[in-house]
Amino acid sequence: MIQLGKYSFGIGDRFEHQGEALLKAINKASEAGIHVIPVWNKSNREHHYVNTEPISTRKEADAAVASLGWNAPYLVDADHINLSNVDRFIPFCDFYTIDVASWIDKPAPPESVDAFKQACGIFGTSISVPGLEVTVQVNNELITRTADKYLSAVQEASRIYRHIEAVKGHGTFVAEISLDEVEVPQTPVDMLFILKMIADLGIPIQTIAPKFTGRFNKGVDYIGDTEKFALEFEQHLLVIDYAVKNFGLPENLKLSVHSGSDKFTIYPVMVRLLRKHDKGIHLKTAGTTWLEEVIGLALSDGDALMAVKEIYSIAYSRREELCAPYSDVIDITEAVLPSPDLVNGWTGSEFAGALRHIQEHPGYNPDFRQLIHVAYKVAAEMGPRFLSLLKENREVIGKCVEENIWERHLQRLFLPLLKSVED
Ligand SMILES: [Zn+2]
Secondary structure, X not given: OOOOOOEEEEEOOOOOOOHHHHHHHHHHHHHXXXXXXXXXXXXXXXXXXXXXXXXXXXXXXXXXXXXXXOOOOOEEEEEEEOOOOOHHHOOOXXXXXXXXXXXXXXXXXXXXXXXXXHHHHHHOOEEOOOOOOOOEEOOHHHHHHHXXXXXXXXXXXXXXXXXXXXXXXXOOOEEEEEOOOOOOOOOHHHHHHHHHHHHHOOOOOOEEEOOOOOEOOOOOOOEOOHHHHHHHHHHHHHHHHHHHHHHOOOOOOEEEEEOOOOOHHHHHHHHHHHHHHXXXXXXXXXXXXXXXXXXXXXXXXXXXXXXXXXXXXHHHHOHHHHHHXXXXXXXXXXXXXXXXXXXXXXXXXXHHHHHOOOOOOOOOXXXXXXXXXXXXXXXXXXXXXXXXXXXXXXXXXHHHHHHHHHHHHHHHHHHHHOOOOOO
């Protein structure tokens, strides 16, 4: 039975060259005393743009593990899959992020809505979740509304889960349900009923990724009301705890935060609440590594710097096309994007300073960073030329990748969860 441990970290890189650098960073956390399980995640969309197959992610993870002699668990995540594309992942993945966001608000068959209403009879007229200040008033209207919104999504998750299970076998993989790629966040009350549906359909998920309040734009920091986020995050923790105890979901069920990279502002909030309630977490941040590759290439000067300037220049001229698939998760102000002419005059360290996620750096430009974030498609189109540059400059790039994951992510989110660290 594969059971995901308390702390896990969804890492990975689009071009599959940074496996070792990523694992070295995680190994530093182990040496510091906190055991974080690496999960290599790559979505169907990323495979599509970069023209890779899921076997390559598996190979990358296995090779890094072998080369560093990593002897703790690690997993490979079929990230954001659905019924139409999961099959090609099944031989190579042992973690499945079942994305049913597009099924929200689709009507479920009336007989299953009735069955759900009956199952909710156990609640009586109110639910009090320990720690939650308000009791949830249960009535027919609330249950019907929640079923109309989420039941067909959970039913689809069940179909996908059974499909994977039929091929791989029970207990041989970790399942996550994700609902994060939508505009409207799920409330903790939504979460309570969604977990009830998941339990009733017998899907033994170990992680769940809701859409949280605030903007999770690609590559840049959290934008939103951190107090509101804190309240919601804590309520989700309490609701999950209640669902585990009362609905019979797996005991290690935990929140999964799809960060879209680098949500530094909410890391301390998460740390405080995870420590307060002694809960685990799964954090996904894979896109950040592509940005470090670009930084590493810029710092390598010569052909490598020329290539990343070219990537920017092409991305600038094709910005509408590149941004379109990410329109909900990027916010670029065109007026503050540097012109390609200006960027072409930059030194490697100027380019790196504009891109690296150090907000105090005078040259840091979050709009530039977001555009580069979605520009990996341009690098993919460069094909072997880009891949050779990654290989030739692997030392500089590897240092950037490792330092970013270790200093800006593991040290900020996971290390402070250690029991021995003082408040
Ligand atoms: Zn996601």
